[in-house]
Amino acid sequence: MSKKLQEEVIQSLQALNPPQPPKLVGFLSSEDPAARVYAEWTGRNCRELGFEFELREVDREDLEESLIAANADAGVHGIIVYYPIYGSQHDRYLQQIVGLNKDVEGLSHTYIFNMYQNIRFLDEERKVKSILPCTPLAVIKVLEYLQIYNTILPYGNRLHGRTITVINRSEVVGRPLAALLANDGAYVYSVDVNDVLGFHRGQGLKKKRHEVTEKPGWTMKDCIPLSDVVISGVPGDKFKVPLELIKDGAVCINFSSEKNFAPGVKDRASIYIPAIGKMTIVVLLRNLLRLYQNTLAQQNSS
Amino acid sequence: MSKKLQEEVIQSLQALNPPQPPKLVGFLSSEDPAARVYAEWTGRNCRELGFEFELREVDREDLEESLIAANADAGVHGIIVYYPIYGSQHDRYLQQIVGLNKDVEGLSHTYIFNMYQNIRFLDEERKVKSILPCTPLAVIKVLEYLQIYNTILPYGNRLHGRTITVINRSEVVGRPLAALLANDGAYVYSVDVNDVLGFHRGQGLKKKRHEVTEKPGWTMKDCIPLSDVVISGVPGDKFKVPLELIKDGAVCINFSSEKNFAPGVKDRASIYIPAIGKMTIVVLLRNLLRLYQNTLAQQNSS
Numbered sequence: 001m002s003k004k005l006q007e008e009v010i011q012s013l014q015a016l017n018p019p020q021p022p023k024l025v026g027f028l029s030s031e032d033p034a035a036r037v038y039a040e041w042t043g044r045n046c047r048e049l050g051f052e053f054e055l056r057e058v059d060r061e062d063l064e065e066s067l068i069a070a071n072a073d074a075g076v077h078g079i080i081v082y083y084p085i086y087g088s089q090h091d092r093y094l095q096q097i098v099g100l101n102k103d104v105e106g107l108s109h110t111y112i113f114n115m116y117q118n119i120r121f122l123d124e125e126r127k128v129k130s131i132l133p134c135t136p137l138a139v140i141k142v143l144e145y146l147q148i149y150n151t152i153l154p155y156g157n158r159l160h161g162r163t164i165t166v167i168n169r170s171e172v173v174g175r176p177l178a179a180l181l182a183n184d185g186a187y188v189y190s191v192d193v194n195d196v197l198g199f200h201r202g203q204g205l206k207k208k209r210h211e212v213t214e215k216p217g218w219t220m221k222d223c224i225p226l227s228d229v230v231i232s233g234v235p236g237d238k239f240k241v242p243l244e245l246i247k248d249g250a251v252c253i254n255f256s257s258e259k260n261f262a263p264g265v266k267d268r269a270s271i272y273i274p275a276i277g278k279m280t281i282v283v284l285l286r287n288l289l290r291l292y293q294n295t296l297a298q299q300n301s302s
Numbered sequence: 303m304s305k306k307l308q309e310e311v312i313q314s315l316q317a318l319n320p321p322q323p324p325k326l327v328g329f330l331s332s333e334d335p336a337a338r339v340y341a342e343w344t345g346r347n348c349r350e351l352g353f354e355f356e357l358r359e360v361d362r363e364d365l366e367e368s369l370i371a372a373n374a375d376a377g378v379h380g381i382i383v384y385y386p387i388y389g390s391q392h393d394r395y396l397q398q399i400v401g402l403n404k405d406v407e408g409l410s411h412t413y414i415f416n417m418y419q420n421i422r423f424l425d426e427e428r429k430v431k432s433i434l435p436c437t438p439l440a441v442i443k444v445l446e447y448l449q450i451y452n453t454i455l456p457y458g459n460r461l462h463g464r465t466i467t468v469i470n471r472s473e474v475v476g477r478p479l480a481a482l483l484a485n486d487g488a489y490v491y492s493v494d495v496n497d498v499l500g501f502h503r504g505q506g507l508k509k510k511r512h513e514v515t516e517k518p519g520w521t522m523k524d525c526i527p528l529s530d531v532v533i534s535g536v537p538g539d540k541f542k543v544p545l546e547l548i549k550d551g552a553v554c555i556n557f558s559s560e561k562n563f564a565p566g567v568k569d570r571a572s573i574y575i576p577a578i579g580k581m582t583i584v585v586l587l588r589n590l591l592r593l594y595q596n597t598l599a600q601q602n603s604s
Contacts, residue, residue: 061513061514061515061516064418088473089394089472089473089474090473090477092391092394092473093411093414093473096411096415097415109395109398109411112395113398113399116366170391171390171391171392171394171395172391175392197363211363212363213363214363
């Protein structure tokens, strides 16, 4: 599934024909072996698609200064930081240090704000594209591949008529994903342990961006049976989507590192996607390419 | 203690002689009765010092749009939001929506970044002052009042020679406070449940901003006895600073809502400050005045 997007990225990079391959720098500042594995995996994917990758191992007390230096270095085109480092709000602070023009992960406040507000460019001339956060964007790319996005409809409205449940409302994935899908025209039920919220652009997509409606008393039982697509990303191995609620022929996507759908999901779902990690890494490299293109666009206009 | 700063603010406001009193708008979007009490208290203090205050009660799902509207409204000079609202990362997102020129709380990433980096102005001409977050700044103002800041020393180095322990390393108060004190020249021991870190500008204040040194194996037992000032802000009523560690004649300041120092502190400390809430609100209004002055400076230079 990720192959198609991979080829698109390779072709776009070749068409650009840069004097040097765009360079992604990864910062590793924790002892977590999973972070190192992920860093190495980033590097391998990066090189496969024709980009350069450099891993910098930095003491966490020096990370802020190292990021500032990388922001100022014209030879660095993208920056990825392997979290958690402090595992606290300190990590949120560090995320905001990465320069807007190098933020391949799309975690800068400006990008997140634009995503929620459905603003797709950084400039008024609409040449410099806003970057979307990788994991939510990977889910979007999966849904495009699966033709849940209907290309007959105008760009920006291609989920009109779809009903989607997203289970998890974290600021990292669940809430941005619900907002992105609703901004593209879907009616989204966003589920967390406390409540269900409706994200939507109103009857006939009258609004330019999504609004949020409370659904007092609603639970998964009310919204999953209505949904064409069920997307779940609950951490830990305890939570399972109740299979009996899933509409026959629905599309089911898991973005948790654990399996949120029991094996029986295959008997109900028309399509079941157990993991999106491969798509996420390709999306990250697509963002790297976007940032490179943005830099060229800004140089040409100045 | 807050009276002196209060009078300074009143006099500065009168000297400016604005056509209308600068206006602070508070946003209340939670059912928490403590938030309402705090909002009313803000309003009372605001009016007493000659500012205008308006409380806007907004459904939390409409808060983002309401903040964007207030950012664009030239009649609004400062914005305060009463947290917690969602009690999650969503609140951090909302904090970043408040415009830089209206952020009386000093919570925008740009302000926090400048604070850590010891950058005191937003512009190269050094006319537009960077805003400091209220609670850490209130502690600074208390230390200035108590003459821990030595005005014989050059501005920016007035804590040189002081040793200070700060207990709590949250991103909201403890870590910024440790950084501010170290940037002003102190040697600061920052203590949390896991470890002790040294924040300092090096021998002879050679560095322009603080750096952080790990203190492997250190605990409160090692740093409190060395400290001229002990500042504690541990939430909850369980933690107490071990009184026997406090140096005779040290200055003790509590910024927790609970009492981190047992009553016996008065027998050891030369000065004991049990709470800083009153100073915090005056500092907030001083920030409001700063933002107003910044706007004038920006208008004059453009």
